[in-house]
Amino acid sequence: MIRIPKGCKDVLPAEAGKWQALERIARESAEAYGFGEIRTPVFEHTELFQRGVGDTTDVVTKEMYTFLDKGGRSITLRPEGTAGVARAFVENGLQGGAMPFKAYYFVSAFRYERPQAGRLREFHQFGAELYGAAGPEADAEIISLADLFLKRIGIGGTVLEINSIGCKNCRTAYSAALKEYFAPRLSEMCEDCNARFSRNPMRILDCKNPRCKEIAAGAPTVLDFLCEDCAAHFASVQSLLTETGIAYRVNPAIVRGLDYYSRTVFEFVTEAAGAQGTVLAGGRYDTLLEQMDAKPTPAVGFAAGMERLLMVLEAEKSEVGTVSAVDCYVAGMDGPSRRKAFLLAEELRRAGFSCETDLLDRSVKAQMKYADKIGARFVVVLGSRELEEGAAEVKNMRTSSSERVAFDQIAQTIRSAT
Ligand code: ATP
Ligand code: MG
Numbered sequence: 001m002i003r004i005p006k007g008c009k010d011v012l013p014a015e016a017g018k019w020q021a022l023e024r025i026a027r028e029s030a031e032a033y034g035f036g037e038i039r040t041p042v043f044e045h046t047e048l049f050q051r052g053v054g055d056t057t058d059v060v061t062k063e064m065y066t067f068l069d070k071g072g073r074s075i076t077l078r079p080e081g082t083a084g085v086a087r088a089f090v091e092n093g094l095q096g097g098a099m100p101f102k103a104y105y106f107v108s109a110f111r112y113e114r115p116q117a118g119r120l121r122e123f124h125q126f127g128a129e130l131y132g133a134a135g136p137e138a139d140a141e142i143i144s145l146a147d148l149f150l151k152r153i154g155i156g157g158t159v160l161e162i163n164s165i166g167c168k169n170c171r172t173a174y175s176a177a178l179k180e181y182f183a184p185r186l187s188e189m190c191e192d193c194n195a196r197f198s199r200n201p202m203r204i205l206d207c208k209n210p211r212c213k214e215i216a217a218g219a220p221t222v223l224d225f226l227c228e229d230c231a232a233h234f235a236s237v238q239s240l241l242t243e244t245g246i247a248y249r250v251n252p253a254i255v256r257g258l259d260y261y262s263r264t265v266f267e268f269v270t271e272a273a274g275a276q277g278t279v280l281a282g283g284r285y286d287t288l289l290e291q292m293d294a295k296p297t298p299a300v301g302f303a304a305g306m307e308r309l310l311m312v313l314e315a316e317k318s319e320v321g322t323v324s325a326v327d328c329y330v331a332g333m334d335g336p337s338r339r340k341a342f343l344l345a346e347e348l349r350r351a352g353f354s355c356e357t358d359l360l361d362r363s364v365k366a367q368m369k370y371a372d373k374i375g376a377r378f379v380v381v382l383g384s385r386e387l388e389e390g391a392a393e394v395k396n397m398r399t400s401s402s403e404r405v406a407f408d409q410i411a412q413t414i415r416s417a418t
Contacts, residue, residue: 007121021321030104040084052083054259063111077110099132118276127303134298136236164234221252280304325375
């Protein structure tokens with residue numbers, strides 16, 4: 001038997017209801033803020049991610065699915081959604097359109113990581129991007145959207161953690177301070193952190209190695225290095241959140257794993273589902289569009305991991321998106337009544353109900369068992385007597401009551417019982 005590749009997951013019909021519910025709530029939340037959907041390709045030129053995500057990040061250095069296509073081009077399966085949206089924005093000339101530009105997306109993303117709970121090689125994200133607004137209101141709006149989405153899906157116990165990693169200027173001073181702190185400790189740290197030390201010392205703060213984490217805990221905090229403008233921006237984001245009634249905690253250890261961030265960064269974290277506790281993460285990336293050869297355009301956004309959200313909802317025994325049962329099962333006893341059952345089922349579907357009838361030539365008893373298994377809300381059984389009378393018992397499976405109804409009144413009966 002051929003098996004699914006490592007780190008991938010099937011979504012079966014019985015689970016799809018939860019995905020659909022999350023996606024529906026995500027769309028409704030994004031649209032409440034005036035965001036429109038954007039869809040970009042699953043693969044892009046490798047260079048887009050090297051430039052957009054940053055070639056000192058784990059994602060680009062270790063995790064990308066990159067290959068040469070038959071034309072010899074280097075292609076990469078997208079490891080995240082932001083770079084593709086930025087490319088599409090520039091390429092389609094949307095810079096000349098209405099500002100701010102607001103878009104949300106659902107993407108499958110691909111990262112060659114060690115598979116474990118909450119860490120897959122193909123996973124899915126819901127994300128939102130807001131371009132063209134530099135002020136703290138935009139940060140607050142994007143965080144509010146994230147917060148509304150999480151509240152609406154009914155996830156409990158997530159904590160919003162925010163930080164500011166400043167602009168390029170703040171970071172020059174901060175990087176120097178980090179180097180000074182880490183230099184004498186490098187021999188105790190992992191190989192990756194040793195490489196990060198020279199390329200981008202802030203990356204060390206994102207290392208998952210326990211010893212590196214311990215050492216990083218004592219490092220200088222970026223908040224002490226913010227310039228006046230960045231500090232004022234961060235203070236305004238915080239007061240807007242407070243006024244909106246969104247609780248948060250400042251956590252200077254958050255630096256985010258991708259290179260494009262500046263100023264505000266944030267994560268919604270939870271302890272409900274084990275080690276992979278970040279369900280939604282984002283921040284501001286004011287230099288990303290410039291790196292895509294666009295004119296300087298401030299940007300802020302987030303991405304939520306769908307599988308992690310579902311894991312947490314499962315751990316919390318949430319009812320979100322339980323699969324809806326079919327409205328009606330129509331059973332037939334013999335040849336002519338089976339034919340009528342087929343036609344009646346079709347009529348009910350066209351009247352707007354979900355409906356099933358027998359396709360396997362099963363006995364009435366077996367048909368009833370099936371109707372029970374799928375949780376049909378109503379059952380209609382047709383035999384020769386029903387055909388003669390042009391009427392049948394419509395049984396309400398929830399209440400066990402039933403009534404005799406003319407064929408052309410069955411839809412009406414089901415409707416009035418709903
Ligand atoms: P982590 O620190 O957990 O590796 P990240 O910083 O790499 O996360 P982002 O690139 O910000 O994650 O992606 C946003 C969200 O996508 C994460 O918060 C998480 O919910 C989800 N996510 C990231 N990588 C994976 C993965 N390999 N499998 C499942 N979900 C993931
Ligand atoms: Mg990661």
